[in-house]
Structures are given as structure tokens and as C-alpha cells.
Amino acid sequence: MAPRGHGQYCGVATAVELVGERWAILIIRDLLVGTRRYSDLKRGLPKVPTNILATRLKELQEAGVVRRVPIAKCGPAYELTDYGRALEPIILALGRWGFASMGEPADGDVVTADSLTVALRAAFRPTSAPEATYEMRVGEARLLVTVTDGRLTVADLGTAWVAEHDARSEVVIMAGPRIREVIAGTLTPADALAEGAVEVLEGDPGLLERFAATFRIDPPVAPAR
Structure with a gap:
């Protein structure tokens, strides 16, 4: 995936360029639970525009975070690669950190x-x-x-x-x-x-x-x- 122009030679900047676009982390969150079809992801993220969901999935595939896999009788679906699954402790830590500010x-x-x-x-x-x-x-x-x-x-x-x-x-x-x-x-x-x-x-x-x-x-x- 093309860099997004932060101009920083830094692991944090690279991570943001790979998974920091809107909806990307939530797509990864849902894929941490299991393999999902496009329709499953859309159902779980009802406010994401369909074109944005398709774009994010393409970007995450290009970044080596997500891959497409066939499911018998269900067509293609998406799952995390090993590289993507390594984000699990980070996502869980983000969830704990955000818990303090959830409010109503x-x-x-x-x-x-x-x-x-x-x-x-x-x-x-x-x-x-x-x-x-x-x-x-x-x-x-x-x-x-x-x-x-x-x-x-x-x-x-x-x-x-x-x-x-x-x-x-x-x-x-x-x-x-x-x-x-x-x-x-x-x-x-x-x-x-x-x-x-x-x-x-x-x-x-x-x-x-x-x-x-x-x-x-x-x-x-x-x-x-």
C-alpha cells in the first residue's frame, strides 16, 4: 500500500499508514473473532459505506494484514494473516484504554x-x-x-x-x-x-x-x- 505521507521514519507512523484509516481497526476487530464474508462485515459495521468497506479490505490485503479465502458454498471471505493476528494484544489494549471514555x-x-x-x-x-x-x-x-x-x-x-x-x-x-x-x-x-x-x-x-x-x-x- 502506498504510504500516506506522514514523512516519518518511525514504526508508529508506519502502523498508522497501514491500519489507521477510518474503519480499518474495526474490520480487524471483527476478523479477530473469526473468518467473515463481506456481508458479515457489513452487518457488523452497519454505518460503514459499502465503497469504504471494499476499499479498506483492499488496502488491508495489500498491507499483508488480511487475505481472501474461499468458504465452501459461501464464496470468498476474509481472514487475518499471521501478521494481522499479531495485532490482537494491541486491539485488546486499545479496547481497555477506550473503556474509560465510553460514556453513555x-x-x-x-x-x-x-x-x-x-x-x-x-x-x-x-x-x-x-x-x-x-x-x-x-x-x-x-x-x-x-x-x-x-x-x-x-x-x-x-x-x-x-x-x-x-x-x-x-x-x-x-x-x-x-x-x-x-x-x-x-x-x-x-x-x-x-x-x-x-x-x-x-x-x-x-x-x-x-x-x-x-x-x-x-x-x-x-x-x-
Whole structure:
């Protein structure tokens, strides 16, 4: 990909030239969850213009970050190369850093299965993670979240794989935007339940305490607004 004219012989400048264009990081975020078709990416990024999505995908391919792959009966799709997957800890760190400034959602803001998956990865604390299986519902996103032996597995409950295996959870948690307060530690699970910020639809409400210990982000001090 042609350099974008920063005029800096610097790794940070090069990184910005490769993945710093608008929407590029969010495309990479979704591809960190798995291989996606063009239509999947468009569905997960509903506000991206189609021409911009096509341009970003082409640029990321030229940069060696993304590649096209065939999927049986589904046509071409996109996945990260090893070079692109090396961005995972950077994307997760960006998510933790941005967490401090999220505030309330604007009208039209959405939570997707992929964005929620990456958020949970960013907040996951392996050393504080007792084994559990949660079903998480935030907006239209529904995930099966499994913690086993200090490892996190997240599956989209809308996929055929999960349906075929009849996966079951110990607790079904439905949450709105204030789940971020639980993850930040500024709202206790008990208060979240009492105030209706989080609902437990099935299972033991006490498991929300386990969830809060497993998924936690202590954000840096955000700038005053």
C-alpha cells in the first residue's frame, strides 16, 4: 500500500499508514473473532459505506494484514494473516484504554456479537476466573461464554455450531449499557440487579459475582470533560 505521507521514519507512523484509516481497526476487530464474508462485515459495521468497506479490505490485503479465502458454498471471505493476528494484544489494549471514555451510548449505537466478544476478551482475567458457563445478552448480541482452566471461549449463539451442540449455560444474563459499570467495578453485582441494570433470566443470580470477578477493566483516569 502506498504510504500516506506522514514523512516519518518511525514504526508508529508506519502502523498508522497501514491500519489507521477510518474503519480499518474495526474490520480487524471483527476478523479477530473469526473468518467473515463481506456481508458479515457489513452487518457488523452497519454505518460503514459499502465503497469504504471494499476499499479498506483492499488496502488491508495489500498491507499483508488480511487475505481472501474461499468458504465452501459461501464464496470468498476474509481472514487475518499471521501478521494481522499479531495485532490482537494491541486491539485488546486499545479496547481497555477506550473503556474509560465510553460514556453513555449515542442514539443508534449498537452492540454486535463480535464487538461484545472482543470486549469480553479485553476484560478477561485468567487468574481470577473460576470455571463457569454464561449466556450473555446485550442488545441483539447473544453469546455463550465459557471459562475452563483459565481459558475463555466465546461462541455466537446465532451460529449453527452452537445450535447443533445444544450448548447450555449455568446462568442467562441480560444487560444494558450499565454492564460496563459492573466490569469497571463501580457498580456491584448486587446493586446492578437491584437497580435493574442487569437481569438474570435463568440460573443463580449469585453467579453474577463470579462474572464480575472474571471480567474486569480498571481503566486509566479519563480526561475531564
